[in-house]
Amino acid sequence: MDHFYSLCLQGDLNSAMDYLDSIQPRTKEIEEIQQMYIERFYSQEPAEPILEDDQWIKEVLAAYHHYFQGVLTKADLIHDAELTLNDRLRMLLKVESPFTIDETENELAAIFTEKGYHFLGGVTPPFRGAYIWKRCETVDFNVEIPHRSITVTVHMMSDFLLEGWIGFATFNNRTVGGWAKEDGLYCNVKSYNNLGDDDFQVCYLKHEAQHLSDYSCFPGLTSAELEYRAKLVELIYTKNHSILNKFLNDAKNDPDFPHPYASYNLIKNISSKILEKDYESNMNVWLAVDYQKISSAALELFDENTSALKRSAVEKETPRGQGDDSCITTS
Known part of the structure:
Protein backbone atom coordinates (compact mmCIF):
# COMPACT_ATOMS: atom_id res chain seq x y z
CA MET A 1 0.00 0.00 0.00
CA ASP A 2 3.01 2.35 0.12
CA HIS A 3 2.48 3.42 -3.49
CA PHE A 4 -1.21 4.05 -2.86
CA TYR A 5 -0.48 6.35 0.09
CA SER A 6 2.30 8.05 -1.86
CA LEU A 7 -0.27 9.02 -4.50
CA CYS A 8 -2.53 10.32 -1.72
CA LEU A 9 0.36 12.41 -0.39
CA GLN A 10 0.78 13.87 -3.86
CA GLY A 11 -2.75 15.20 -3.59
CA ASP A 12 -4.03 12.94 -6.34
CA LEU A 13 -6.88 10.89 -4.87
CA ASN A 14 -8.25 10.02 -8.31
CA SER A 15 -4.99 8.37 -9.41
CA ALA A 16 -4.69 6.71 -6.01
CA MET A 17 -8.15 5.19 -6.40
CA ASP A 18 -7.37 4.02 -9.95
CA TYR A 19 -4.26 2.33 -8.60
CA LEU A 20 -6.21 0.73 -5.75
CA ASP A 21 -8.76 -0.57 -8.23
CA SER A 22 -5.99 -2.19 -10.28
CA ILE A 23 -4.49 -4.22 -7.43
CA GLN A 24 -4.92 -7.96 -7.79
CA PRO A 25 -5.87 -10.13 -6.03
CA ARG A 26 -8.70 -8.22 -4.35
CA THR A 27 -8.07 -8.79 -0.65
CA LYS A 28 -10.57 -8.00 2.09
CA GLU A 29 -8.26 -5.22 3.32
CA ILE A 30 -8.23 -3.54 -0.10
CA GLU A 31 -12.00 -3.80 -0.42
CA GLU A 32 -12.44 -2.21 3.00
CA ILE A 33 -10.01 0.62 2.24
CA GLN A 34 -11.68 1.29 -1.10
CA GLN A 35 -15.09 1.50 0.57
CA MET A 36 -13.76 3.91 3.21
CA TYR A 37 -12.40 6.21 0.50
CA ILE A 38 -15.59 6.05 -1.55
CA GLU A 39 -17.63 7.05 1.50
CA ARG A 40 -15.28 9.87 2.48
CA PHE A 41 -14.57 11.34 -0.95
CA TYR A 42 -16.94 10.06 -3.64
CA SER A 43 -20.38 9.68 -2.09
CA GLN A 44 -23.22 11.85 -3.35
CA GLU A 45 -22.97 14.02 -0.25
CA PRO A 46 -19.81 12.96 1.62
CA ALA A 47 -20.22 13.48 5.36
CA GLU A 48 -17.43 12.69 7.80
CA PRO A 49 -18.40 11.51 11.31
CA ILE A 50 -17.06 13.99 13.87
CA LEU A 51 -16.69 12.75 17.45
CA GLU A 52 -16.79 16.09 19.22
CA ASP A 53 -19.37 17.47 21.65
CA ASP A 54 -18.72 21.18 20.99
CA GLN A 55 -21.05 22.13 18.11
CA TRP A 56 -18.92 25.10 17.01
CA ILE A 57 -15.81 22.91 16.77
CA LYS A 58 -17.79 20.28 14.86
CA GLU A 59 -18.81 22.88 12.28
CA VAL A 60 -15.24 24.16 11.90
CA LEU A 61 -14.03 20.60 11.31
CA ALA A 62 -16.86 20.00 8.82
CA ALA A 63 -15.82 23.11 6.86
CA TYR A 64 -12.24 21.85 6.53
CA HIS A 65 -13.43 18.34 5.65
CA HIS A 66 -15.55 19.76 2.82
CA TYR A 67 -12.54 21.74 1.57
CA PHE A 68 -10.30 18.66 1.66
CA GLN A 69 -12.86 16.55 -0.19
CA GLY A 70 -13.11 19.10 -2.99
CA VAL A 71 -9.42 19.79 -3.60
CA LEU A 72 -8.16 16.23 -3.16
CA THR A 73 -10.57 14.82 -5.74
CA LYS A 74 -10.11 17.84 -8.02
CA ALA A 75 -13.87 18.43 -7.87
CA ASP A 76 -13.08 22.04 -6.91
CA LEU A 77 -10.32 24.38 -8.02
CA ILE A 78 -7.99 25.21 -5.13
CA HIS A 79 -8.73 28.95 -5.28
CA ASP A 80 -12.50 28.46 -5.41
CA ALA A 81 -12.44 25.88 -2.61
CA GLU A 82 -10.45 28.26 -0.42
CA LEU A 83 -12.97 31.05 -0.98
CA THR A 84 -15.80 28.72 0.01
CA LEU A 85 -13.86 27.58 3.08
CA ASN A 86 -13.28 31.17 4.12
CA ASP A 87 -16.97 32.03 3.71
CA ARG A 88 -18.04 29.06 5.86
CA LEU A 89 -15.52 29.90 8.58
CA ARG A 90 -16.47 33.58 8.61
CA MET A 91 -20.10 32.58 9.13
CA LEU A 92 -19.03 30.56 12.17
CA LEU A 93 -17.12 33.58 13.47
CA LYS A 94 -20.22 35.71 12.84
CA VAL A 95 -18.25 38.49 11.17
CA GLU A 96 -19.20 40.42 8.05
CA SER A 97 -15.75 41.92 7.44
CA PRO A 98 -14.08 40.58 4.27
CA PHE A 99 -11.29 38.77 6.09
CA THR A 100 -8.61 37.01 4.10
CA ILE A 101 -8.35 33.30 4.88
CA ASP A 102 -5.22 33.98 6.95
CA GLU A 103 -7.05 36.62 9.00
CA THR A 104 -9.95 34.24 9.45
CA GLU A 105 -7.66 31.50 10.72
CA ASN A 106 -6.05 33.94 13.16
CA GLU A 107 -9.51 34.55 14.62
CA LEU A 108 -10.14 30.80 14.77
CA ALA A 109 -6.85 30.28 16.61
CA ALA A 110 -7.89 32.75 19.33
CA ILE A 111 -11.21 30.97 19.90
CA PHE A 112 -9.61 27.52 19.94
CA THR A 113 -7.17 28.82 22.57
CA GLU A 114 -10.12 29.92 24.72
CA LYS A 115 -11.57 26.42 24.33
CA GLY A 116 -8.33 24.79 25.48
CA TYR A 117 -6.95 23.77 22.08
CA HIS A 118 -3.99 24.71 19.90
CA PHE A 119 -4.68 25.70 16.28
CA LEU A 120 -2.28 26.11 13.34
CA GLY A 121 -3.64 27.32 10.03
CA GLY A 122 -1.79 28.21 6.86
CA VAL A 123 -0.71 26.03 3.96
CA THR A 124 0.95 22.63 3.76
CA PRO A 125 1.65 23.04 0.04
CA PRO A 126 -0.34 23.04 -2.07
CA PHE A 127 -3.40 22.91 0.21
CA ARG A 128 -4.39 24.60 3.44
CA GLY A 129 -4.18 22.86 6.84
CA ALA A 130 -5.34 23.07 9.54
CA TYR A 131 -3.87 21.30 12.56
CA ILE A 132 -5.82 21.28 15.82
CA TRP A 133 -4.58 19.53 18.97
CA LYS A 134 -5.25 19.45 22.71
CA ARG A 135 -2.05 18.67 24.63
CA CYS A 136 1.48 20.04 24.31
CA GLU A 137 4.60 19.47 26.45
CA THR A 138 8.11 20.88 25.82
CA VAL A 139 11.42 18.99 25.88
CA ASP A 140 14.93 20.23 24.97
CA PHE A 141 17.31 18.17 22.78
CA ASN A 142 20.90 18.68 21.68
CA VAL A 143 21.02 17.71 18.00
CA GLU A 144 24.00 17.03 15.74
CA ILE A 145 23.53 18.09 12.12
CA PRO A 146 26.24 18.44 9.44
CA HIS A 147 29.13 20.56 10.75
CA ARG A 148 27.38 21.80 13.89
CA SER A 149 25.26 20.93 16.90
CA ILE A 150 22.28 22.93 18.09
CA THR A 151 19.96 22.79 21.08
CA VAL A 152 16.29 22.74 20.13
CA THR A 153 13.06 22.98 22.07
CA VAL A 154 10.49 20.41 20.93
CA HIS A 155 6.79 20.96 21.60
CA MET A 156 5.37 17.44 21.90
CA MET A 157 1.79 17.54 20.55
CA SER A 158 -0.95 14.98 21.17
CA ASP A 159 -4.74 14.51 21.10
CA PHE A 160 -5.35 15.86 17.59
CA LEU A 161 -8.76 16.80 16.25
CA LEU A 162 -7.39 17.48 12.76
CA GLU A 163 -4.03 16.67 11.16
CA GLY A 164 -4.17 18.73 7.98
CA TRP A 165 -5.01 17.49 4.51
CA ILE A 166 -2.29 14.83 4.68
CA GLY A 167 -3.93 13.08 7.62
CA PHE A 168 -7.36 13.43 6.03
CA ALA A 169 -6.17 12.09 2.65
CA THR A 170 -4.67 8.96 4.23
CA PHE A 171 -7.08 8.26 7.11
CA ASN A 172 -4.08 9.18 9.30
CA ASN A 173 -2.07 6.23 7.96
CA ARG A 174 0.41 8.91 6.94
CA THR A 175 0.60 12.07 9.05
CA VAL A 176 2.84 15.08 9.39
CA GLY A 177 5.46 14.13 11.96
CA GLY A 178 5.94 17.76 12.91
CA TRP A 179 7.33 21.06 11.75
CA ALA A 180 9.78 23.80 12.60
CA LYS A 181 8.90 27.32 13.66
CA GLU A 182 11.03 30.12 15.04
CA ASP A 183 10.05 29.26 18.62
CA GLY A 184 11.17 25.65 18.19
CA LEU A 185 10.09 22.32 16.80
CA TYR A 186 6.61 20.82 16.95
CA CYS A 187 6.31 17.02 17.10
CA ASN A 188 3.25 14.83 16.52
CA VAL A 189 4.00 12.34 19.32
CA LYS A 190 1.84 9.50 18.01
CA SER A 191 3.98 9.33 14.85
CA TYR A 192 6.90 7.93 16.86
CA ASN A 193 6.77 4.72 18.89
CA ASN A 194 10.26 5.09 20.36
CA LEU A 195 12.09 8.41 20.74
CA GLY A 196 15.40 6.53 20.52
CA ASP A 197 14.73 5.13 17.04
CA ASP A 198 15.89 6.68 13.77
CA ASP A 199 12.30 7.53 12.92
CA PHE A 200 12.45 10.18 15.62
CA GLN A 201 16.17 10.89 16.05
CA VAL A 202 16.93 11.21 12.32
CA CYS A 203 13.74 11.54 10.28
CA TYR A 204 12.19 14.01 12.67
CA LEU A 205 14.76 15.57 15.00
CA LYS A 206 17.70 16.05 12.61
CA HIS A 207 15.39 16.87 9.69
CA GLU A 208 13.57 19.62 11.57
CA ALA A 209 16.72 20.89 13.31
CA GLN A 210 18.24 21.42 9.87
CA HIS A 211 15.21 23.56 9.01
CA LEU A 212 15.84 25.70 12.10
CA SER A 213 19.49 26.09 11.14
CA ASP A 214 18.59 27.04 7.56
CA TYR A 215 16.02 29.59 8.71
CA SER A 216 18.88 31.42 10.40
CA CYS A 217 21.66 30.80 7.89
Whole structure:
Protein backbone atom coordinates (compact mmCIF):
# COMPACT_ATOMS: atom_id res chain seq x y z
CA MET A 1 0.00 0.00 0.00
CA ASP A 2 3.01 2.35 0.12
CA HIS A 3 2.48 3.42 -3.49
CA PHE A 4 -1.21 4.05 -2.86
CA TYR A 5 -0.48 6.35 0.09
CA SER A 6 2.30 8.05 -1.86
CA LEU A 7 -0.27 9.02 -4.50
CA CYS A 8 -2.53 10.32 -1.72
CA LEU A 9 0.36 12.41 -0.39
CA GLN A 10 0.78 13.87 -3.86
CA GLY A 11 -2.75 15.20 -3.59
CA ASP A 12 -4.03 12.94 -6.34
CA LEU A 13 -6.88 10.89 -4.87
CA ASN A 14 -8.25 10.02 -8.31
CA SER A 15 -4.99 8.37 -9.41
CA ALA A 16 -4.69 6.71 -6.01
CA MET A 17 -8.15 5.19 -6.40
CA ASP A 18 -7.37 4.02 -9.95
CA TYR A 19 -4.26 2.33 -8.60
CA LEU A 20 -6.21 0.73 -5.75
CA ASP A 21 -8.76 -0.57 -8.23
CA SER A 22 -5.99 -2.19 -10.28
CA ILE A 23 -4.49 -4.22 -7.43
CA GLN A 24 -4.92 -7.96 -7.79
CA PRO A 25 -5.87 -10.13 -6.03
CA ARG A 26 -8.70 -8.22 -4.35
CA THR A 27 -8.07 -8.79 -0.65
CA LYS A 28 -10.57 -8.00 2.09
CA GLU A 29 -8.26 -5.22 3.32
CA ILE A 30 -8.23 -3.54 -0.10
CA GLU A 31 -12.00 -3.80 -0.42
CA GLU A 32 -12.44 -2.21 3.00
CA ILE A 33 -10.01 0.62 2.24
CA GLN A 34 -11.68 1.29 -1.10
CA GLN A 35 -15.09 1.50 0.57
CA MET A 36 -13.76 3.91 3.21
CA TYR A 37 -12.40 6.21 0.50
CA ILE A 38 -15.59 6.05 -1.55
CA GLU A 39 -17.63 7.05 1.50
CA ARG A 40 -15.28 9.87 2.48
CA PHE A 41 -14.57 11.34 -0.95
CA TYR A 42 -16.94 10.06 -3.64
CA SER A 43 -20.38 9.68 -2.09
CA GLN A 44 -23.22 11.85 -3.35
CA GLU A 45 -22.97 14.02 -0.25
CA PRO A 46 -19.81 12.96 1.62
CA ALA A 47 -20.22 13.48 5.36
CA GLU A 48 -17.43 12.69 7.80
CA PRO A 49 -18.40 11.51 11.31
CA ILE A 50 -17.06 13.99 13.87
CA LEU A 51 -16.69 12.75 17.45
CA GLU A 52 -16.79 16.09 19.22
CA ASP A 53 -19.37 17.47 21.65
CA ASP A 54 -18.72 21.18 20.99
CA GLN A 55 -21.05 22.13 18.11
CA TRP A 56 -18.92 25.10 17.01
CA ILE A 57 -15.81 22.91 16.77
CA LYS A 58 -17.79 20.28 14.86
CA GLU A 59 -18.81 22.88 12.28
CA VAL A 60 -15.24 24.16 11.90
CA LEU A 61 -14.03 20.60 11.31
CA ALA A 62 -16.86 20.00 8.82
CA ALA A 63 -15.82 23.11 6.86
CA TYR A 64 -12.24 21.85 6.53
CA HIS A 65 -13.43 18.34 5.65
CA HIS A 66 -15.55 19.76 2.82
CA TYR A 67 -12.54 21.74 1.57
CA PHE A 68 -10.30 18.66 1.66
CA GLN A 69 -12.86 16.55 -0.19
CA GLY A 70 -13.11 19.10 -2.99
CA VAL A 71 -9.42 19.79 -3.60
CA LEU A 72 -8.16 16.23 -3.16
CA THR A 73 -10.57 14.82 -5.74
CA LYS A 74 -10.11 17.84 -8.02
CA ALA A 75 -13.87 18.43 -7.87
CA ASP A 76 -13.08 22.04 -6.91
CA LEU A 77 -10.32 24.38 -8.02
CA ILE A 78 -7.99 25.21 -5.13
CA HIS A 79 -8.73 28.95 -5.28
CA ASP A 80 -12.50 28.46 -5.41
CA ALA A 81 -12.44 25.88 -2.61
CA GLU A 82 -10.45 28.26 -0.42
CA LEU A 83 -12.97 31.05 -0.98
CA THR A 84 -15.80 28.72 0.01
CA LEU A 85 -13.86 27.58 3.08
CA ASN A 86 -13.28 31.17 4.12
CA ASP A 87 -16.97 32.03 3.71
CA ARG A 88 -18.04 29.06 5.86
CA LEU A 89 -15.52 29.90 8.58
CA ARG A 90 -16.47 33.58 8.61
CA MET A 91 -20.10 32.58 9.13
CA LEU A 92 -19.03 30.56 12.17
CA LEU A 93 -17.12 33.58 13.47
CA LYS A 94 -20.22 35.71 12.84
CA VAL A 95 -18.25 38.49 11.17
CA GLU A 96 -19.20 40.42 8.05
CA SER A 97 -15.75 41.92 7.44
CA PRO A 98 -14.08 40.58 4.27
CA PHE A 99 -11.29 38.77 6.09
CA THR A 100 -8.61 37.01 4.10
CA ILE A 101 -8.35 33.30 4.88
CA ASP A 102 -5.22 33.98 6.95
CA GLU A 103 -7.05 36.62 9.00
CA THR A 104 -9.95 34.24 9.45
CA GLU A 105 -7.66 31.50 10.72
CA ASN A 106 -6.05 33.94 13.16
CA GLU A 107 -9.51 34.55 14.62
CA LEU A 108 -10.14 30.80 14.77
CA ALA A 109 -6.85 30.28 16.61
CA ALA A 110 -7.89 32.75 19.33
CA ILE A 111 -11.21 30.97 19.90
CA PHE A 112 -9.61 27.52 19.94
CA THR A 113 -7.17 28.82 22.57
CA GLU A 114 -10.12 29.92 24.72
CA LYS A 115 -11.57 26.42 24.33
CA GLY A 116 -8.33 24.79 25.48
CA TYR A 117 -6.95 23.77 22.08
CA HIS A 118 -3.99 24.71 19.90
CA PHE A 119 -4.68 25.70 16.28
CA LEU A 120 -2.28 26.11 13.34
CA GLY A 121 -3.64 27.32 10.03
CA GLY A 122 -1.79 28.21 6.86
CA VAL A 123 -0.71 26.03 3.96
CA THR A 124 0.95 22.63 3.76
CA PRO A 125 1.65 23.04 0.04
CA PRO A 126 -0.34 23.04 -2.07
CA PHE A 127 -3.40 22.91 0.21
CA ARG A 128 -4.39 24.60 3.44
CA GLY A 129 -4.18 22.86 6.84
CA ALA A 130 -5.34 23.07 9.54
CA TYR A 131 -3.87 21.30 12.56
CA ILE A 132 -5.82 21.28 15.82
CA TRP A 133 -4.58 19.53 18.97
CA LYS A 134 -5.25 19.45 22.71
CA ARG A 135 -2.05 18.67 24.63
CA CYS A 136 1.48 20.04 24.31
CA GLU A 137 4.60 19.47 26.45
CA THR A 138 8.11 20.88 25.82
CA VAL A 139 11.42 18.99 25.88
CA ASP A 140 14.93 20.23 24.97
CA PHE A 141 17.31 18.17 22.78
CA ASN A 142 20.90 18.68 21.68
CA VAL A 143 21.02 17.71 18.00
CA GLU A 144 24.00 17.03 15.74
CA ILE A 145 23.53 18.09 12.12
CA PRO A 146 26.24 18.44 9.44
CA HIS A 147 29.13 20.56 10.75
CA ARG A 148 27.38 21.80 13.89
CA SER A 149 25.26 20.93 16.90
CA ILE A 150 22.28 22.93 18.09
CA THR A 151 19.96 22.79 21.08
CA VAL A 152 16.29 22.74 20.13
CA THR A 153 13.06 22.98 22.07
CA VAL A 154 10.49 20.41 20.93
CA HIS A 155 6.79 20.96 21.60
CA MET A 156 5.37 17.44 21.90
CA MET A 157 1.79 17.54 20.55
CA SER A 158 -0.95 14.98 21.17
CA ASP A 159 -4.74 14.51 21.10
CA PHE A 160 -5.35 15.86 17.59
CA LEU A 161 -8.76 16.80 16.25
CA LEU A 162 -7.39 17.48 12.76
CA GLU A 163 -4.03 16.67 11.16
CA GLY A 164 -4.17 18.73 7.98
CA TRP A 165 -5.01 17.49 4.51
CA ILE A 166 -2.29 14.83 4.68
CA GLY A 167 -3.93 13.08 7.62
CA PHE A 168 -7.36 13.43 6.03
CA ALA A 169 -6.17 12.09 2.65
CA THR A 170 -4.67 8.96 4.23
CA PHE A 171 -7.08 8.26 7.11
CA ASN A 172 -4.08 9.18 9.30
CA ASN A 173 -2.07 6.23 7.96
CA ARG A 174 0.41 8.91 6.94
CA THR A 175 0.60 12.07 9.05
CA VAL A 176 2.84 15.08 9.39
CA GLY A 177 5.46 14.13 11.96
CA GLY A 178 5.94 17.76 12.91
CA TRP A 179 7.33 21.06 11.75
CA ALA A 180 9.78 23.80 12.60
CA LYS A 181 8.90 27.32 13.66
CA GLU A 182 11.03 30.12 15.04
CA ASP A 183 10.05 29.26 18.62
CA GLY A 184 11.17 25.65 18.19
CA LEU A 185 10.09 22.32 16.80
CA TYR A 186 6.61 20.82 16.95
CA CYS A 187 6.31 17.02 17.10
CA ASN A 188 3.25 14.83 16.52
CA VAL A 189 4.00 12.34 19.32
CA LYS A 190 1.84 9.50 18.01
CA SER A 191 3.98 9.33 14.85
CA TYR A 192 6.90 7.93 16.86
CA ASN A 193 6.77 4.72 18.89
CA ASN A 194 10.26 5.09 20.36
CA LEU A 195 12.09 8.41 20.74
CA GLY A 196 15.40 6.53 20.52
CA ASP A 197 14.73 5.13 17.04
CA ASP A 198 15.89 6.68 13.77
CA ASP A 199 12.30 7.53 12.92
CA PHE A 200 12.45 10.18 15.62
CA GLN A 201 16.17 10.89 16.05
CA VAL A 202 16.93 11.21 12.32
CA CYS A 203 13.74 11.54 10.28
CA TYR A 204 12.19 14.01 12.67
CA LEU A 205 14.76 15.57 15.00
CA LYS A 206 17.70 16.05 12.61
CA HIS A 207 15.39 16.87 9.69
CA GLU A 208 13.57 19.62 11.57
CA ALA A 209 16.72 20.89 13.31
CA GLN A 210 18.24 21.42 9.87
CA HIS A 211 15.21 23.56 9.01
CA LEU A 212 15.84 25.70 12.10
CA SER A 213 19.49 26.09 11.14
CA ASP A 214 18.59 27.04 7.56
CA TYR A 215 16.02 29.59 8.71
CA SER A 216 18.88 31.42 10.40
CA CYS A 217 21.66 30.80 7.89
CA PHE A 218 19.73 31.07 4.62
CA PRO A 219 16.50 33.02 5.11
CA GLY A 220 14.17 33.01 2.14
CA LEU A 221 14.67 29.43 0.97
CA THR A 222 11.62 27.87 -0.67
CA SER A 223 9.89 24.92 0.97
CA ALA A 224 11.33 22.58 -1.67
CA GLU A 225 14.87 23.89 -1.05
CA LEU A 226 14.47 23.45 2.71
CA GLU A 227 13.13 19.93 2.25
CA TYR A 228 15.92 18.96 -0.15
CA ARG A 229 18.57 19.86 2.44
CA ALA A 230 16.74 18.22 5.34
CA LYS A 231 16.17 15.01 3.37
CA LEU A 232 19.88 14.88 2.55
CA VAL A 233 20.54 15.09 6.30
CA GLU A 234 18.31 12.05 6.79
CA LEU A 235 20.36 10.08 4.26
CA ILE A 236 23.61 11.21 5.91
CA TYR A 237 22.68 9.92 9.37
CA THR A 238 20.47 6.90 8.79
CA LYS A 239 21.99 3.42 8.78
CA ASN A 240 20.35 1.62 5.85
CA HIS A 241 18.43 1.98 2.58
CA SER A 242 14.95 2.37 4.15
CA ILE A 243 14.82 6.17 3.95
CA LEU A 244 16.04 6.15 0.36
CA ASN A 245 13.26 3.71 -0.48
CA LYS A 246 10.73 6.06 1.10
CA PHE A 247 12.03 8.98 -0.95
CA LEU A 248 11.79 6.88 -4.12
CA ASN A 249 8.16 6.07 -3.38
CA ASP A 250 7.30 9.69 -2.58
CA ALA A 251 9.20 11.38 -5.41
CA LYS A 252 7.28 13.49 -7.91
CA ASN A 253 8.61 16.05 -10.41
CA ASP A 254 6.09 18.73 -9.44
CA PRO A 255 7.20 21.97 -7.71
CA ASP A 256 3.70 22.46 -6.28
CA PHE A 257 4.39 19.61 -3.84
CA PRO A 258 7.62 20.54 -1.96
CA HIS A 259 8.18 17.19 -0.19
CA PRO A 260 7.77 14.92 -3.27
CA TYR A 261 9.62 17.46 -5.44
CA ALA A 262 12.54 17.55 -3.01
CA SER A 263 12.63 13.75 -3.03
CA TYR A 264 12.67 13.79 -6.83
CA ASN A 265 15.60 16.23 -6.97
CA LEU A 266 17.48 14.27 -4.31
CA ILE A 267 17.12 11.00 -6.23
CA LYS A 268 18.07 12.73 -9.46
CA ASN A 269 21.24 14.25 -7.97
CA ILE A 270 22.37 11.20 -6.04
CA SER A 271 21.76 9.02 -9.13
CA SER A 272 24.08 11.27 -11.08
CA LYS A 273 26.76 11.31 -8.38
CA ILE A 274 26.85 7.57 -7.63
CA LEU A 275 25.52 5.82 -10.73
CA GLU A 276 26.20 8.44 -13.42
CA LYS A 277 22.53 8.18 -14.43
CA ASP A 278 19.91 10.86 -14.84
CA TYR A 279 17.44 9.16 -12.49
CA GLU A 280 17.45 5.64 -11.06
CA SER A 281 14.02 4.56 -9.80
CA ASN A 282 14.72 0.83 -9.33
CA MET A 283 15.22 0.14 -5.64
CA ASN A 284 17.00 -3.14 -6.39
CA VAL A 285 19.76 -1.16 -8.07
CA TRP A 286 20.17 0.97 -4.94
CA LEU A 287 20.21 -2.04 -2.66
CA ALA A 288 23.30 -3.24 -4.51
CA VAL A 289 25.12 -0.03 -3.51
CA ASP A 290 26.84 -0.08 -0.12
CA TYR A 291 24.87 2.29 2.09
CA GLN A 292 27.97 4.11 3.35
CA LYS A 293 28.57 5.24 -0.23
CA ILE A 294 25.05 6.67 -0.36
CA SER A 295 25.54 8.43 2.97
CA SER A 296 28.85 9.94 1.84
CA ALA A 297 27.34 11.08 -1.45
CA ALA A 298 24.49 12.74 0.47
CA LEU A 299 27.02 14.68 2.56
CA GLU A 300 28.82 15.78 -0.61
CA LEU A 301 25.54 17.00 -2.12
CA PHE A 302 24.68 18.80 1.10
CA ASP A 303 28.05 20.59 1.16
CA GLU A 304 27.78 21.47 -2.53
CA ASN A 305 24.33 22.94 -1.94
CA THR A 306 25.58 24.90 1.08
CA SER A 307 28.45 26.35 -0.97
CA ALA A 308 26.06 27.34 -3.76
CA LEU A 309 23.75 29.07 -1.27
CA LYS A 310 26.68 30.98 0.26
CA ARG A 311 27.80 32.14 -3.19
CA SER A 312 24.27 33.23 -4.01
CA ALA A 313 24.00 35.16 -0.73
CA VAL A 314 27.27 36.98 -1.43
CA GLU A 315 26.23 37.80 -5.00
CA LYS A 316 22.90 39.22 -3.80
CA GLU A 317 24.59 40.91 -0.83
CA THR A 318 21.91 39.33 1.32
CA PRO A 319 22.79 38.76 5.00
CA ARG A 320 22.39 35.18 6.14
CA GLY A 321 20.73 36.30 9.34
CA GLN A 322 21.96 36.49 12.88
CA GLY A 323 24.95 34.46 13.94
CA ASP A 324 26.57 34.17 10.49
CA ASP A 325 29.70 32.54 11.88
CA SER A 326 27.71 29.75 13.51
CA CYS A 327 26.16 28.93 10.16
CA ILE A 328 29.49 27.90 8.69
CA THR A 329 31.33 26.44 11.66
CA THR A 330 32.81 23.02 10.90
CA SER A 331 33.11 20.26 13.44
